[in-house]
Amino acid sequence: MKSHIGPAIRLTLVMLVLLVVIYPLLVAGIARFAPGAGKGETVTANGKVVGYAVIGQKFTQDRYFNSRPSAVDYNAAGSAGSNKGPSNPDYLTAVQARIDTFLVHNPGVSKTDIPAELVTASGSGLDPDLSPAGARVQVARIARVRGLPAARITELVDQHTEGPLLGLFGPSNVNVLALNVALDQLR
Structure with a gap:
């Protein structure tokens, strides 16, 4: 059981950083090139x-x-x-x-x-x-x-x-x- 908990925690932390930090920053960066710079077309x-x-x-x-x-x-x-x-x-x-x-x-x-x-x-x-x-x-x-x-x-x-x-x-x-x-x- 101990052999499964370590990888599960590491995978959870990697996914947390990837999906909560990196992905939103990537989307926000791409949005800067959209009309309205990601703030909507006014x-x-x-x-x-x-x-x-x-x-x-x-x-x-x-x-x-x-x-x-x-x-x-x-x-x-x-x-x-x-x-x-x-x-x-x-x-x-x-x-x-x-x-x-x-x-x-x-x-x-x-x-x-x-x-x-x-x-x-x-x-x-x-x-x-x-x-x-x-x-x-x-x-x-x-x-x-x-x-x-x-x-x-x-x-x-x-x-x-x-x-x-x-x-x-x-x-x-x-x-x-x-x-x-x-x-x-x-x-």
């Missing part, structure tokens, strides 16, 4: 940080593009989905309320034109992106409220549309925070 406006590019934010004013709904009210400390299935009556009531609210704020849009992402919460509750269709369906409202041509707002959406990773993986998307910051800079 979005700035007028020299001031207004948010993080990978965490969704709540926009409720008609002059801004709405984000995807969040089951956790955009609380990054409590990331989670609602865990309610598509047949749950509470879920269906919440989705219908979101549809009704969207239609009130976006006259001229029919229920069938609303992309699902604008009325259903994401799995994390923190999705920062919309599809290009999710952004374009809001263009008429924003153009009306801001007194700008719809073509200019559509052009802004197109400028902020990111294609799939390497042109192959995933859908095209629009970061809502970056789009709203650029929208404020139009004036």
Whole structure:
């Protein structure tokens, strides 16, 4: 038995140093080369940080593009989905309320034109992106409220549309925070 305890303790100490000291330092060192130097990609406006590019934010004013709904009210400390299935009556009531609210704020849009992402919460509750269709369906409202041509707002959406990773993986998307910051800079 003594012949097994010594190697087990040594292996435990080696793994402890490797996984608690060396590996985290290696990851932190590699992160220095990532966007934001490992501290996250921030979005700035007028020299001031207004948010993080990978965490969704709540926009409720008609002059801004709405984000995807969040089951956790955009609380990054409590990331989670609602865990309610598509047949749950509470879920269906919440989705219908979101549809009704969207239609009130976006006259001229029919229920069938609303992309699902604008009325259903994401799995994390923190999705920062919309599809290009999710952004374009809001263009008429924003153009009306801001007194700008719809073509200019559509052009802004197109400028902020990111294609799939390497042109192959995933859908095209629009970061809502970056789009709203650029929208404020139009004036």
